[in-house]
Amino acid sequence: MNRRSLLALSASALAVPAIIRPSFAQQATITGAGATFPRPLYDRWSAAAREGAGISLNYQSIGSGGGINQIAARTVDFGATDAPLTEAQMAERSLFQFPTVMGSVVLTVNLPGVANHALRLTPEIITEIFFGRLNRWNDPRIVELNRDLRIPNIPVSVGYRADGSGTTWAWTNYLSRISEEWRTGPGFGTSVRWPAGNGARGNEGVSNIVRNTPGAIGYVENAYAVVNRLITTQIRNKAGNFVRPVNESFVAAAGAADWTVPTMAPDTIDLSGPNVWPITVGTYIMLPTNPVADRVEGSRNTMRFFDWAFRNGSQAASSLEYIPLTTATHDLIRSRWAQAIKDPQGRPIWTGAAG
């Protein structure tokens, strides 16, 4: 390489930032922290919105509890959580929450010779398994339901999330719904007192237990199960039908939920409907209802970001195995923004897509 081409190269290296810089100058930056579950989607939206909406998002997936702590301390523009706040919790911290997408939780098993979506389980059997009272896979109750499968005679091992997580919140919520004994015993939360089984860290930890242990069963997020081609099961829903964990069942669940409740966090567990998947959950964004003056811009940009994502991001959500909300729900969220979030002068911060 001679000197001239070197010079040309360094000149162009200097020029490139000079060309890009003006477009960076218009970028608004928002910061958010919270749930790990929607992180892949928010990252994807963030990359697209940098061009599309001129907003760049810095999202730190520190966990739902961390998200609630951070937004309560007002150190970020928005918090994200999988376990929605109750009305009292929202009022106490002056927060407003809205759903972005839904996810679903599925059961994955390791049974040699049993194919994906083949094994059928009822709520009663699932309860017995997670209480640790059903010890062998060839138990007559399971064999009865699965006459067309060859179920091996191996011990049942339960795998669960030992770290606090929204997935556990959803799964234990389902268990409390189908079993009175579970509701009054272990109950539901981001981590509970498991009567049986082994704990692991994250979806990858649970899927690792299941993959390594013949006879293991565990719950993971559907997105994780699809990407890693885990063997999942059918579950009998409230209507009495065995449903497969596929897109139609999830969308049916999103349509069956009533999003108009004050918290915007309706019951999405074990809904009635002929082909509804019983374990679906929303993932939520929390915004302060009374942002301080220098946080107003961040709140407005957060709403602009999600407004853009609702209009343009559903395709990306589906491709990542998240369940997008309906257009009617999106409109409802926008009208709630205008009602709930006020700047220090008491004016609504959200004034439509142009603002």
Place this chain on the structure above:
Amino acid sequence: MSASTIKAPPIGARRKPGELGDKIFQWMCVGAGGFVLILLGAIIVTLFLGGLPAFERFGAEFIWGTIWDPVEGQEEFGAGVAILGTVTSSVLAIIFAVPVAFGIAFFLTELSPPWLKRPIGTAIELLAAVPSIIYGMWGLFVVVPFVQMHIQFAFGDQLAAIPLIGFLFQSTNFAGTSLFSASIVLAIMILPFIAATMRDVFDQVPPVYKESAYGLGATRWEVMTGVVIPYTRISVVGGIMLGLGRALGETMAVTFVIGNANRIATSLFDSTTTIASVIAMEFPESLTGSLQQSALFAIGFLLFVISFFVLALSRYLLRPRLK
């Protein structure tokens, strides 16, 4: 530099100590030393104050209570299982590690040809430098499947049929993540510390004692058991305590392989939990000011107290003794 550039002060006019520079230096050193003490004190106080609501709520029962229920509305916390799991996994690790460490130290000080001493000694020190997360990954992907497939599935039933001690192997947990796996991983992690301490104290035995014993016709084994071990006994125990101290606080490697279940392990193959794993798993999701976070601070405080006493004991046993 030529001699002429050095200007020695004239005799009788030497700079006196205690001038400004010396004072500053002295106070900086005092500050650095004092800082460590303040830091240690501040950590203890922070942990204790953070844990105070839990101690107040559950009283002394917090230490032996076995229920750990973080569900809102029915919260109840007891550190019993975590403390028991921490202590049993560490003690088992010591039981597995000490014979091997003794073998290494014996080989290095008595049997090894001189050219082999250095490479083996270096290898042991390098083992101590492997980050604990690496041991965790290795434990999860190698030790756990091995324990599960080649021990538990292969001859777990035969082990469980042994009279009297069979219950130690009787388990309904077949995932391989267990107290046993955790102890194996911990044993390998603390092995270098114990082996290095043993080698160093064995080397300190004055050669004249050993030579006298050899002169009387003692075998190598007799010299080891009759001279070296009695001479170094207390220091060896100190080294073991040092390893125990490390095993007690180990977090990530144990979290990967112990199964994280708040149940008392009645068998080697049951899963249980340790203080450090509970904190690592639950702290990020605990809400600020919640009873759960306070309970996590409180067990952190208890771990601190346990480790403090073990390390203090090891320092006491390893203190240089003037004869």
